[in-house]
Amino acid sequence: MEVVLDRIADRVLGLPRAEGPAPEVTKDLRVPMPDGVVLLADRYAPPVTGPAPVVLIRTPYGKGTALGKLFATIFSRHGLQTVVQSTRGTFGSGGEFRPFHTEREDGLATAEWLRAQPWCDGRLAMAGASYLGHTQWAVGPYLDPPLEAMCLAVTASEFVSAFYPGGVLAADNMVSWSAQIGRQELPLAQFPNPVQTRRNRRAMAGLPIAGADVAAIGKPVRFLQDVTAHAEPGDDYWAMSDHRAVVSTLDTPVSMVTGWYDLFITAQLRDFRALADAGKSPRITIGPWSHGEPASIRTLLQDQIGFLAAHLDGDRTQLRRSPVRLFLQGANTWLDFDQWPPESTATDAHLRPLGRLGDAVDRDTPPDTFTYDPADPTPAVGGPLLTGKAKQRDNTAVEARPDVLVFTGEPLEHDLDVLGDVGATVHVRTDLGHADVYVRLCDVDRDGVSRNVTDGILRLRPGAPEAGADGVVTAEVALDPTGYRFRRGHRLRVQVAGGAFPRFARNHGTGEPVAAAVDGKPCRFEIFHDAAHPSKITLPVFTG
Known part of the structure; x- marks a missing residue:
């Protein structure tokens, strides 16, 4: 047998x-x-x-x-x-x-x-x-x-x-892995446990984040203590x-x-x-x-x-x-291919007024604004997670939130292959200085369903990066590399937000170390996209 x-x-x-x-x-x-x-x-x-x-x-x-x-x-x-x-x-x-x-x-x-x-x-x-x-x-x-x-x-x-x-x-992944290794030698620990999964998710939402191990599995896990403390x-x-x-x-x-x-x-x-x-x-x-x-x-x-x-x-x-x-x-x-990345053409898609995305840069337009509130952090949807609903997901609900800016291109006339490293340049001014800039690239199908392709985040601190005389910071956000065909008739969409929780720990806006932070302040964002501040996403377009 x-x-x-x-x-x-x-x-x-x-x-x-x-x-x-x-x-x-x-x-x-x-x-x-x-x-x-x-x-x-x-x-x-x-x-x-x-x-x-x-x-x-x-x-x-x-x-x-x-x-x-x-x-x-x-x-x-x-x-x-x-x-x-x-x-x-x-x-x-x-x-x-x-x-x-x-x-x-x-x-x-x-x-x-x-x-x-x-x-x-x-x-x-x-x-x-x-x-x-x-x-x-x-x-x-x-x-x-x-x-x-x-x-x-x-x-x-x-x-x-x-x-x-x-x-x-990376709160979600760090708490999930800490809970896994903290209980992996218990009987039946190798089998799916919906109750434990719910406990993990509740623990991620608790504050301070350094206590998530005890909240999740009832005892400290040295790794989570190390990763939050440093x-x-x-x-x-x-x-x-x-x-x-x-x-x-x-x-x-x-x-x-x-x-x-x-x-x-x-x-x-x-x-x-x-x-x-x-x-x-x-x-x-x-x-x-x-x-x-x-x-x-x-x-x-x-x-x-x-x-x-x-x-x-x-x-x-x-x-x-x-x-x-x-x-x-x-x-x-x-x-x-013989190499990574394959040869491609760096192609810019600019954020434009009225939620548009395109080749042109508008010369003189006011910034778009939103407020990120750590008490009601912008939720994460899909992406590269260790547990839970990973990969591509419907982003409709999160894109409807007032703390998410959405910029959408015109329907594609031809298939568009994006293959390689993706980056975004976002010109941003915040009222606190302590803030995160989260950028996500999505594929909007013919039915209007928006699904994530790749994303990235960057933590801003006063002086890092340095702001200009007008207080505007140039945030260079590295998104994960991808290999993706946007089909003819689909549209490219870029989200800009102040976080994606609990995948990423919330930014409290205070500069307090993440391990111990409990209190938070709402942070107002201004996202610029004029000729002096051409916010954009840069795509490696592969033509084969």
Whole structure:
């Protein structure tokens, strides 16, 4: 029966059928760390004679949980000796789990231990997604001799930009993940729990945000305390987790998978480009997915198994593809390119009076205004979320609010492909100085339904950026990159608001640190779009 189920799994996942006996599993290998802590690992050994290469997966989510077993079992059934290790302080491994703090030291010690084992031939590779990708970046650039391959899915060389995008605490994602890791070792914690989900959402709305962990799961979570306490500018607390400086030095072959609605996509594409610019040969696949979406697992496993087989077993078949493979949303098609971003034409769409969006700049028009109230924060709809209703959603309700400005273009005469990095320049004056500028690009279909494509946020503080003599600040807002076809007859729409809650923590308007802030002040915005202040969104238009 087990063989039949394995063959069904291979067929569903689009993998070649694995032949031969089932892997031999050795549980709870004890791996010593330099400080005396012992981490536990399971070894999945295919039926081979003599020492063989090892694929290392380091996970905080449990080596014996369903996902850990899934990857290790499938890898080993396809001939890849795999070791899955529970990171420090999780699922039986010793020490305290302080996310991102000791992954370099623990990872390097684990690699040294593996290379000393009689069943390892000295060759190591690493694989995994999300935090499991962070554990790879914490090892790969520093290991000598280097890894044979790294398989990096929905991850990046640094996570801080995802903690605080545009300088704003990503409240929804941070509270959701904190609640997950805070209760993940409880019975049945791996299964959906609507009651817990509702508690998490109530906790996000509570103040101060530093208390959301206790509100959500009834106890403190060290990670949420860390991430809220170190959210202010100039804090280098997370330096130990930032590996951007060594990305270009990496000599290990790299394969990446991500999605257009993944919270790490901007950082992951930055890593890809840094490797490519340094003369390496990374490859990446970008699909129409959010973070950890089940629909992405098939592609992820195919990518990682094929890449590992190429570099550990010499099967080069899976390397015969373009460096960049991406899904063009709206066109429902996959495209191949030699580089990221593909060549495109930077095209400006200007914010105009009366809620219009177009090529021209009006010479002398008054600004549009709205008031953002932290007591009734502008709600978030869809986007790159870890939990809840992510990706594209109907924005009709939020666009009807008085604290959201909407600028809409004319119906398109032809399909418009936007492919690459998107940015917005918004000329804004606020009465408090402490404010956020949130910009979202939407696709309005022929029925008038507005759906989000990409967005970004920027926190303003007095003097950062510097205001002009008229008090107007030029806010340069980076939106996430996208690959999207706006269909003929559809219209482009740009939203401008003072936040998107609870995805981003509310701006209290007081300058008080986000961890402790409770009180707030309404903030009046003026959005300028005259000849002296040409607010716009800049789109990378691809003509193929």
